[in-house]
Amino acid sequence: MPNLDAAFSALADPTRRAILARLALGEATVMELAKPFEITQPAISRHLKVLEGAGLIVRRVEGTKRPCRLAPKAVAEIDQWLGMLRQTLTANYNRLDDVLAEMKTKE
Amino acid sequence: MPNLDAAFSALADPTRRAILARLALGEATVMELAKPFEITQPAISRHLKVLEGAGLIVRRVEGTKRPCRLAPKAVAEIDQWLGMLRQTLTANYNRLDDVLAEMKTKE
DNA sequence: CGGTTATATAACAATATCGTTATATAAATC
DNA sequence: GATTTATATAACGATATTGTTATATAACCG
Numbered sequence: 001m002p003n004l005d006a007a008f009s010a011l012a013d014p015t016r017r018a019i020l021a022r023l024a025l026g027e028a029t030v031m032e033l034a035k036p037f038e039i040t041q042p043a044i045s046r047h048l049k050v051l052e053g054a055g056l057i058v059r060r061v062e063g064t065k066r067p068c069r070l071a072p073k074a075v076a077e078i079d080q081w082l083g084m085l086r087q088t089l090t091a092n093y094n095r096l097d098d099v100l101a102e103m104k105t106k107e
Numbered sequence: 108m109p110n111l112d113a114a115f116s117a118l119a120d121p122t123r124r125a126i127l128a129r130l131a132l133g134e135a136t137v138m139e140l141a142k143p144f145e146i147t148q149p150a151i152s153r154h155l156k157v158l159e160g161a162g163l164i165v166r167r168v169e170g171t172k173r174p175c176r177l178a179p180k181a182v183a184e185i186d187q188w189l190g191m192l193r194q195t196l197t198a199n200y201n202r203l204d205d206v207l208a209e210m211k212t213k214e
Numbered sequence: 215c216g217g218t219t220a221t222a223t224a225a226c227a228a229t230a231t232c233g234t235t236a237t238a239t240a241a242a243t244c
Numbered sequence: 245g246a247t248t249t250a251t252a253t254a255a256c257g258a259t260a261t262t263g264t265t266a267t268a269t270a271a272c273c274g
Binding site for chain 3: 009013015040042043046047050063064065075
């Protein structure tokens with residue numbers, strides 16, 4: 001069972017999305033991830049903790065460093081949830097719905 | 108330019124996700140949406156305001172009622188952003204990454 | 215018109231979030 | 245062994261979020 005609350009909540013922050021975007025290019029250490037931002041290192045550490053807690057990233061220990069990488073599983077789970085809405089988007093009855101709404105408006 | 112902050116933030120709440128799930132089945136009024144929940148009507152009204160602010164739903168006026176429906180556009184935009192991560196998930200270099208990580212661990 | 219129904223808004227308390235600075239820890243290096 | 249580097253944690257203030265109750269508004273109904 002994924003924690004969608006935590007996952008979406010984690011994605012709601014632009015700094016965290018930028019971190020994920022960076023990690024999409026491959027593994028990176030905390031300092032590497034912090035560099036592009038103007039916020040302090042502790043702030044980044046906490047963002048990473050949030051991302052880890054949401055299952056969006058995983059970390060390993062390598063000496064003093066803690067390289068981070070994307071966790072495919074969590075992203076897949078978010079994707080799965082969105083799939084439900086996506087289905088509605090593309091379904092025909094959605095267009096029908098639009099038409100009906102249009103008709104009612106004109107009444 | 109979509110507001111991903113607002114969109115993901117809106118999705119972070121389970122009540123709001125449930126509302127969206129309900130709307131995926133078709134239009135519904137505020138009262139209809141409120142029924143399954145134990146929270147009060149004003150709370151639902153505010154959740155809807157959040158969803159509307161995030162562009163995830165649209166509302167029309169029909170007498171006293173304000174029927175809500177999913178807004179395809181916002182969902183598509185979220186989807187698009189996630190696409191970036193999805194790509195990483197399925198890409199082969201991700202597996203390569205795993206292998207490299209494995210090697211480093213064993214060193 | 216008067217009462218009910220559908221919804222919104224304001225005010226408020228409880229809790230969460232985000233950034234900062236200061237400090238801790240542990241590995242790396244000189 | 246002392247210093248530097250990489251990262252984490254604690255404490256704190258500012259702001260945001262969520263729910264509640266009370267109340268407003270406007271359409272509907274008899």
